[in-house]
Amino acid sequence: MEKEKIKQAIGILNETDTAADLWMVIDKESEVLTDPIMDFILGTGVTWLSFFLFFKTGEKYAIIGNLDVEKIKRLNLFDDIFPYKGSPKDDLLKLLNKHNPQTIAINYSIDSPSADGLTYGKYLKLLELLDGTDFKNRLISAEGIIAKLRGRKSAEEVRRIKQAIEVTLEIYDKVTARVKPGMTEKEVARFITGERIKTGYAPAWEEDHCPSVFTGPQETGAHSGPTDNVLERGHVFNLDFGVVYEKYCSDLQRTWYILKEGETEPPQEVIKGFNTIIKSIQLAFEALKPGVKGYDIDKIARDYIVSQGYEAFQHALGHQVGRSAHDGAALLAPDWERYGKLPFIPLEEGQVFTIEPRLYIEQGVVTVEEMVVITKDGAEWLSEPQREIYLIK
Amino acid sequence: MEKEKIKQAIGILNETDTAADLWMVIDKESEVLTDPIMDFILGTGVTWLSFFLFFKTGEKYAIIGNLDVEKIKRLNLFDDIFPYKGSPKDDLLKLLNKHNPQTIAINYSIDSPSADGLTYGKYLKLLELLDGTDFKNRLISAEGIIAKLRGRKSAEEVRRIKQAIEVTLEIYDKVTARVKPGMTEKEVARFITGERIKTGYAPAWEEDHCPSVFTGPQETGAHSGPTDNVLERGHVFNLDFGVVYEKYCSDLQRTWYILKEGETEPPQEVIKGFNTIIKSIQLAFEALKPGVKGYDIDKIARDYIVSQGYEAFQHALGHQVGRSAHDGAALLAPDWERYGKLPFIPLEEGQVFTIEPRLYIEQGVVTVEEMVVITKDGAEWLSEPQREIYLIK
Numbered sequence: 001m002e003k004e005k006i007k008q009a010i011g012i013l014n015e016t017d018t019a020a021d022l023w024m025v026i027d028k029e030s031e032v033l034t035d036p037i038m039d040f041i042l043g044t045g046v047t048w049l050s051f052f053l054f055f056k057t058g059e060k061y062a063i064i065g066n067l068d069v070e071k072i073k074r075l076n077l078f079d080d081i082f083p084y085k086g087s088p089k090d091d092l093l094k095l096l097n098k099h100n101p102q103t104i105a106i107n108y109s110i111d112s113p114s115a116d117g118l119t120y121g122k123y124l125k126l127l128e129l130l131d132g133t134d135f136k137n138r139l140i141s142a143e144g145i146i147a148k149l150r151g152r153k154s155a156e157e158v159r160r161i162k163q164a165i166e167v168t169l170e171i172y173d174k175v176t177a178r179v180k181p182g183m184t185e186k187e188v189a190r191f192i193t194g195e196r197i198k199t200g201y202a203p204a205w206e207e208d209h210c211p212s213v214f215t216g217p218q219e220t221g222a223h224s225g226p227t228d229n230v231l232e233r234g235h236v237f238n239l240d241f242g243v244v245y246e247k248y249c250s251d252l253q254r255t256w257y258i259l260k261e262g263e264t265e266p267p268q269e270v271i272k273g274f275n276t277i278i279k280s281i282q283l284a285f286e287a288l289k290p291g292v293k294g295y296d297i298d299k300i301a302r303d304y305i306v307s308q309g310y311e312a313f314q315h316a317l318g319h320q321v322g323r324s325a326h327d328g329a330a331l332l333a334p335d336w337e338r339y340g341k342l343p344f345i346p347l348e349e350g351q352v353f354t355i356e357p358r359l360y361i362e363q364g365v366v367t368v369e370e371m372v373v374i375t376k377d378g379a380e381w382l383s384e385p386q387r388e389i390y391l392i393k
Numbered sequence: 394m395e396k397e398k399i400k401q402a403i404g405i406l407n408e409t410d411t412a413a414d415l416w417m418v419i420d421k422e423s424e425v426l427t428d429p430i431m432d433f434i435l436g437t438g439v440t441w442l443s444f445f446l447f448f449k450t451g452e453k454y455a456i457i458g459n460l461d462v463e464k465i466k467r468l469n470l471f472d473d474i475f476p477y478k479g480s481p482k483d484d485l486l487k488l489l490n491k492h493n494p495q496t497i498a499i500n501y502s503i504d505s506p507s508a509d510g511l512t513y514g515k516y517l518k519l520l521e522l523l524d525g526t527d528f529k530n531r532l533i534s535a536e537g538i539i540a541k542l543r544g545r546k547s548a549e550e551v552r553r554i555k556q557a558i559e560v561t562l563e564i565y566d567k568v569t570a571r572v573k574p575g576m577t578e579k580e581v582a583r584f585i586t587g588e589r590i591k592t593g594y595a596p597a598w599e600e601d602h603c604p605s606v607f608t609g610p611q612e613t614g615a616h617s618g619p620t621d622n623v624l625e626r627g628h629v630f631n632l633d634f635g636v637v638y639e640k641y642c643s644d645l646q647r648t649w650y651i652l653k654e655g656e657t658e659p660p661q662e663v664i665k666g667f668n669t670i671i672k673s674i675q676l677a678f679e680a681l682k683p684g685v686k687g688y689d690i691d692k693i694a695r696d697y698i699v700s701q702g703y704e705a706f707q708h709a710l711g712h713q714v715g716r717s718a719h720d721g722a723a724l725l726a727p728d729w730e731r732y733g734k735l736p737f738i739p740l741e742e743g744q745v746f747t748i749e750p751r752l753y754i755e756q757g758v759v760t761v762e763e764m765v766v767i768t769k770d771g772a773e774w775l776s777e778p779q780r781e782i783y784l785i786k
Contacts, residue, residue, distance in 0.1 A: 029506035031598050032429050032717045045599060047719070048731055065731065067708055070617030071602065085707060087730035108513035110521070113422035120501035120516040121509035128503070205424050206438060209464065224463030314478060315460055324425045326440070337480035338441050338458065 001156065002077060005040045006054065009149050013056040013105075018144040021101030025052040026122050035107055035117025037146055039247070039323060042075065049125065051092055052078075061095055063088045089129050096135050104135060105142035111340030112329040115146035147329035150322055152350040157248060158373055158382070161321065161352055164204070164250035165371060165383050167243050171195045172254050176390050181233050181258050185213035185226035188239070196243060204242030204249040204325045211241035216364045233260045236270060236364030236389075242325055251325045251354055252383055253369035256390040266363075266389060273310070273359055273366040274389040280304045280357045281370055281385070284317060284332070288347065288372065288379035294318075294332040295343035301357045302334065310359040316343075318354040321371060327352075349374050352382065394549065395470060398433045399453065402542050406449040406498075411537040414494030418445040419515050428500055428510025430539060432640070432716060435468060442518065444485055445471075448492055456484045482522050489528050497528060498535035504733030505722040508539035540722035543715055545743035550641060551766055551775070554714065554745055557597070557643035558764060558776045560636050564588045565647050569783050574626050574651050578606035578619035581632070589636060597635030597642040597718045604634035609757045626653045629663055629757030629782075635718055644718045644747055645776055646762035649783040659756075659782060666703070666752055666759040667782040673697045673750045674763055674778070677710060677725070681740065681765065681772035687711075687725040688736035694750045695727065703752040709736075711747040714764060720745075742767050745775065 012018050027035050030045025038045060041052065048065025059079055064072055066083040073081060082091040096104075108123065109115035118126075130136040153161070174195055179188055192211045196203065203210035213226040215237035231237055235258050242250040255274060257266040265271070280301040287300050298317040306312050316339065320328030330345035332353060347353075356369035371382040405411050420428050423438025431438060434445065441458025452472055457465055459476040466474060475484040489497075501516070502508035511519075523529040546554070567588055572581055585604045589596065596603035606619040608630035624630055628651050635643040648667060650659040658664070673694040680693050691710040699705050709732065713721030723738035725746060740746075749762035764775040 029717075029719055031719060032506040033426065033510060036426050044601065068617075074617070084731070085729065089730075108517070110514045110518045112514075113425040113512075116512040116514035117426060118513050119506075119509040120511050120513045121503045121505075123513040124501070125503045208437065224461075224467070324422075326422055326424060336478065337482075338477070 002041055002043045002075065004154060004156075005149060006060065006077060008152065008154075009041065009054055009145065010056070010058050012145050012148045013054065015148075018148060019056070020103045020105040020140060020142070020145065021056050022099065022103070023054045023105045023142055023145055025054075025107060026050070026118055026126065027052075028122060033119065036114055036324070037107060037117055037149070040149065042072075042077070044071065044075070046072070049088060049122070051088060053095060055099055055101070059099070063091045063095070092129055093133065096133070101135075102138060103140050104138050105140050105145055107142050107146065109141055109143040109146075109329075111342050112143055112147060113326075114150055114324070114328060115141070115143040143329065147345065148348065151320060151328040151330065151348055153322065153352055153373065154350075157322065158352070160246045160248035161250065161371070162382055164201070164243050164245035164248055165252065167199055167201055167245060168241060168250045168252050169384065171199075171241070172239070172252070175239065176256065176392065179231065179256070179392055181231050181235075181392065183231050184228045185215055185231070186228060188213045188231065189226040192239070192241060199243070201243040201245055204244055204251055211239045214238055214365050217362060218365065231258060233258050234363060236273075236361065236366055238365055238367050240367075240369065247323050249321050249323065249325045249327075250371065250383075251321050251369065252371065253356055253367050254386055254390065255366050255368055256392050257363070258392045266391070269361055270363050270366075270389065272308070273361040276305055276308045276310065277357055277359060277366050277368050278385075278387060281355045281368060284355050285370075285372060285379055285381070288353070288374060289377055290349045290374060291346050293344050293346060294330050295335055297332045298334055298343065301355070305357055305359055313358040315358070318356055321352050321354060347374050349376055395434055395436045395468065397547060397549075398542065399447065399470060401545065401547075402434065402447055402538065403449070403451050405538050405541045406447065408541075411541060412449070413496045413498040413533060413535070413538065414449050415492065415496070416447045416498045416535055416538055418447075418500060419443070419511055419519060420445075421515060426512065429507055429717070430500060430510055430542070433542065435465075435470070437464065437468070439465070442481060442515070444481060446488060448494070452492070454488055456481045456488070485522055486526065489526070494528075495531060496533050497531050498533050498538055500535050500539065502534055502536040502539075502722075504735050505536055505540060506719075507543055507717070507721060508534070508536040536722065540738065541741065544713060544721040544723065544741055546715065546745055546766065547743075550715065551745070553639045553641035554643065554764070555775055557594070557636050557638035557641055558645065560592055560594055560638060561634060561643045561645050562777065564592075564634070565632065565645070568632065569649065569785065572624065572649075572785060574624050574628075574785065576624050577621045578608055578624070579621060581606045581624065582619040585632070585634060592636070594636040594638055597637055597644055604632045607631055607758050610755055611758065624651060626651050627756060629666075629754065629759055631758055631760050633760075633762065640716050642714050642716065642718045642720075643764065643776075644714050644762065645764065646749055646760050647779055647783065648759050648761055649785050650756070651785045659784070662754055663756050663759075663782065665701070666754040669698055669701045669703065670750055670752060670759050670761050671778075671780060674748045674761060677748050678763075678765060678772055678774070681746070681767060682770055683742045683767060684739050686737050686739060687723050688728055691725045691727055691736065694748070698750055698752055706751040708751070711749055714745050714747060740767050742769055
């Protein structure tokens, strides 16, 4: 897949809004901290300060520490490899002088963590190496390049995400069959983790809150681990969970209601809350297509929920999914400062998003999270959507 | 262990050569890329741009996105937590104005990857948040703080490293018993990986070259994965391997000789090469103590090997080990540019180092890697040293 992604990257360097003569990825001691893009373009890490140069013309070079040579050679990704013992400076300047790029994209971004893989220390080192040349005035952010590269999923990437979704939904089916009132959130989490381990797949995010389990009325936000709270009859309870299938993640939420003795269906306010969430997801889904802004999609779901008398959710409506559960740049989010400009990046075909509104009722948290892919003129569900609240008897 | 490490950090802020009024750790979307120090001081990650402030006075605060609150609260590490929805700016400036730190250490370093956890984008965001205040002129590198924090191992940290070493050496014993001429490097690697999986521990670095296996004469450097090369009688062969035990790594190399038919011991040149490596390790070990420079230790081993008629090894003599196989700052290394100033940082009690010289002979690569801890006035072996070349019949 690295060859495919490098080819895609060079294509992106030739598009008007993300044009750059050179895209340069810099990494060092990848085991300690690595630029997240390394896994896409190399599929492995390095030891010493290394430069991977991708020119708009299609030429590709690597400058690496001498003991990494064999490993990088075997990848067969570069036109030429320049190993060094002392300093990468000579090889770097030679390549830059030869190609004389007018713009050099490097991986930093204020808003998008996926595109912010260059550390400040490595940036300073780069300036030191380029000192006295004009190249240091030609550095630009590779934010747009990486947003496209991570966002635009190939057929193979979508296939893997679908597999991760399938594994997750199968585990959710088992929850409906096996979870009973009287269990604690932690017991439910252990059940899910046990089922996940049987599948052999890793959790899509930190295991301490993958799954998250929330039962009954609460103030608690998302992103916290399961507690000793007991699942009681009359509770709404929900899960947030995902797995990694061949490096690609799922991220899905489902909501259940635990019937009280004598009940055959949930009380009206539970049904109303649940249907409000489902409808808001549907409305957002219908508005998705290339070119629209995430801000507008978020607003559709947010406004609908508020129009039904609920408080607006305190987070973004949805994020991209890929090798990380939170992936890519463009975001379905309100214009809060913490989201920077991400809600205003136009959506593109091939991006995979979650849609995950949330509302609070007396019985608990109602939240459903689906996954969709943007198509040429709309969007498609990747997850079979939850249409009715699941019941536990 | 997070409480212990935070306490240690605050002590370090009060030492003359690493004095700072405030140490500020900044993280965001930790699942995508995280500052490696986060695992020491929080043991978990965050979603939104977060600030963890440790004042010299011992006060500790967290500014985090609202949905992370529950998780961070449960850690019980901070005097106060400030959750935000829109921007962390107000809380950050309020805390800074109240304490008015004259120096603010942040995690960047040109030379030391372990101390270079702040990305360039997050650094720019920090400048934006501090714009118009004098605090942006008070930023300094936390390199020295982190070097001490990661370097000085507590008794518990050393215990875990020793466990990782023990697991590794037990697997090496099995190699001596089970590996036979005719096997390929890849087969040896599969055997080791199989044994490792039985123990339940993860590899200490990327599985594709953990273990590294090198048999017979070759040009190949370290850090490359096993090949289809066949272990033949008359070969020197060696392994580089380690595991992670409760987050702490081992990193050890051993060398074997495969006896030819009729041989009862290796040829003289193999014995000479092996003994040269062992002696160079012993000489370096004997010179280790707090206050000496890694440069001088590397030189002892390097000069000895050259004095015996071999070429000097093309890498550092040794590195620190901890949560990463390559850890900490101070390095036993020559003054090559790629090592920056790391070879000149005085060693400290409690640091754990490898010693791993290497030389090439006709029969293969001779290399042994031991692990030691710096003590009050010397050093102690953590690994039972290899004194004689292991023989395969």
